[in-house]
Amino acid sequence: MKWSLFYPELFYFVGGLAFLCLSMSKRSDPRRDYYTALVLAALGVVVCLTAVNREGFLFLNTYRVDLFSQVFKMMLSLGLFLIISICSELKTISPRHHPEFYFLLFVCTLAMMLLVSSVHILTIYVALELSSYSLYILVALRRDEKMSLEAGIKYFIVGIFASAIMLFGVALLYSTTQATYVTDMIRVLPGMLATPTVLIGLLLTLCGFFFKLAVFPFHFWAPDVYQGAANQATAYIATASKVAAIAILTRMVAVTGPGSIYLVHALVTLSIISMTLGNLAAIVQKDLKRLLAYSAVAHAGYVLIGILSMTSAGYASVIFYAVALLIMKFTAFLVVVKVADDGRNLEISQLAGLHRRSPLLAMALMVSVFSLAGIPPTIGFTGKFLIFAAAMQNGYFTLVLIAMINVVISLYYYLLILKAAYLQEPQDEPSPLHLSQPTAILTGVLVVVMVVVGIYPTYLFELARAAAGTLM
């Protein structure tokens, strides 16, 4: 067996084990845990980088290592590293739970890495559940037990409901196609999509991934979980978890080849409802994390547009957009974590005076918000542009127009965030926010990356195209 293909996963497995051991030690030492996690996560990025060009199959061909999976593993490892980098002040998690917190983060990342490489329906399911269960606990770990337990249970119930539906779909698919390998499905499915059972089976299977991505009608958990979980855990759910969901959804839809008109219609409907509902609900939110939750629902809708194009260009645009989401969402959460330095939930009005408290954070917030809204010259715009171009290649003009109208709606609440940060002044004299040097550098790098990749997307786009090429 070619173990070298499996190095990234093994690394995160070992990382998880290390924290399992640490959690058993009697002495709780948050500094030690934090630096261990940071170093391990940084090493993880390096390991994933070295594994980027690997290709091959593992475990009776149920596990495929290709450029597509490796690019997503890169994003996941980067996501984990970024999240851990803002965990230096984990005030809402009791110090004795810190090793568990990192343990769950590592296990969840491991599970997502397994997920993006799985090409057998059962391994997909197992990996999906492993990542979900880690997240359920992560959400419930917050000190404020009432809110976080409620969020955790809500997450759990919607999650197992989605899993049950997914399993039913898998059963239907298997009963009609007798295929469990994704490679078999690619051969069989395109010809059978006209059969109602196959179509329903496939759609129900996709529900499991819709839940992860917070696509309507599986989005109900998002606002409560975002609000209830610790800020860092929310950031992880909003970035890495979404990236993995995009990967597996893309892989499953790519199975259908050119797709069928019914499948496309179903996805178009979900996409339009997700975008519109997410954006409209976000307008009335006062809590910044809830607002970002609804904006995540809207972004799930935009992602679906790229996926339902069912062309190589569409999948490439989705991969590009996944990177964009990772960076811009993370930047927004970085601001949330730093401004709410005692770990509380952040109201939009509490951003008041940010431009004086920390001009750098205010600028980072501005760029990330414009990026989320899809205003050039940011990576978010370029991602949306590629998605829309791919959809237009297939003639979905109306869909693109609806998406653009949604962009305008979303701009309203994004501008309100900016207004709070740049115009409103807090009641009492604001204290300047002190950023440590590494954080300041990280913030600056993120801003530069968002703008530079937005203006000059060539390299990332070529990488995304190559990765999408391995799907079909």
Next chain:
Amino acid sequence: MEYASFPYLTAILLSCVTGLVVILILPGERKAQIKWVSAVFSGITLIISLYLFFAYDKSQGGLQFVESIPWVESLGITYFNAADGFNLPMLLLTGIVFFTGVLTMWELDYRVKEFYAFYFVMVTAVFGLFMSMDLFFIFIWYDVSLFPMYLLIVVWGKTRKEYGAMKLTLYLLAGSALVLPAIIYLYVQSGLNTFDVTILMRPDTFTPGQQKFAFILLYIGFGILAGVWPFHTWSPVGHVAAPHAVSMVHAGVLMKIGAFAILRVAIFICPEGWQHWAQLMAVLATIGIVYGAFVGLSQKDLKFVIGYSSVSHMGIVGLGLATVSVEGLNGAVFQMFGHGIMTALFFSSVGYIYDRTHTKIIAELGGLSRIMPVASTYFIVAAMASMGIPFLASFWGELMVFIAAFKAYPVRGALAVGALVVSALFMLRMVQHTFYGPKNEKYAHLSDVPFGLGIPRMILLIVLVAFGLYPTLMFDMIETASVPFINGLLQ
């Protein structure tokens, strides 16, 4: 096409970007330095755009100073800048308004660093849009020029600023929501995998049906920014709310972006759509001219009067574009230039008066010409230009448009000229109430414009008169682009 020996056009952008970076590096307390840096870098852009205007070889025509670098090859995006008879007047206009805008805000004391940073971002994008020949970049510049507006108005603005800023931003980005699908539609339908305007504008690239469809989307999308009736309502509200320099750039240059993009993108690429929708364009433009004039008549706020006169004057630009003729295009582009300078002068003068009197309600002023004769002169000259007095730059544009309009649409042309009389009436009324009549003792202690602070207005006034006395300079320039373009259509 003649490639540039030196990248003058990129130099303009780089000068803006360098200025922006220097402003960002300077600490916020050093306000004077920030202003000087802004003045120097905006001055450089003005000098380069002046140089380009006079260095352009009119006998040869076509695209000159071309810079073309493949940007994203697999998508056919090119960094493609060029100058021709249409955009050189616009670049010059931007340079002048940019520089004078920086000087107009010389007395600014509140969050100076951020103001000039956003201001530079906005103007960089305006320059970029005027010089770009690639649809992708045109869209990027278009959006980038809009988003700093929100913060510029909401932080430094005045009357109903939050409402005005939100309305303006949402309206203009709703326009871009129509433009982006249209641009991607053209890109996909051409099948050429390019965003290059010079390739997409070749005849027979698009069927008449595609051209009609794309044209109307682009026309409405860009038209919102150009203040086309009935999508103009953001414009007076936004202009009133914005700080003076932003009003100058916005009414003086940004609205021209809309009209210019209609010309560069919609008309260049979809000429058959243009001919098909010309009737509608003429109707909307005429309504805009008449409506702007009549609503302006009843306004009590100086800035509102100017705002509505902008709607009216931008209607004249639209009418010129709608005539599908060389005279119409010449007039429209000249009018864009003339109106840009004139409005900048207007807002700059109002800014000076407002900073002293803290009011821009006409009824509360009065007799100002006795208190500050020089400041009043600037304003009155702008008002005269707005009325279309001969030998000021805006006269020639209007004249050409009306000549063309009478040929193409006699009734609408007559209505528009009639409205001009009304607008003359409201301008005269405003001038009378603000500057003549009994002196308002409350303001008697105010001093007149010192020489230094008067420089921006002086520059604008000189330009207004120079092009008014010597319009050939501008017409020869525009004709190098309009004549070949219309001739190409007729064949």
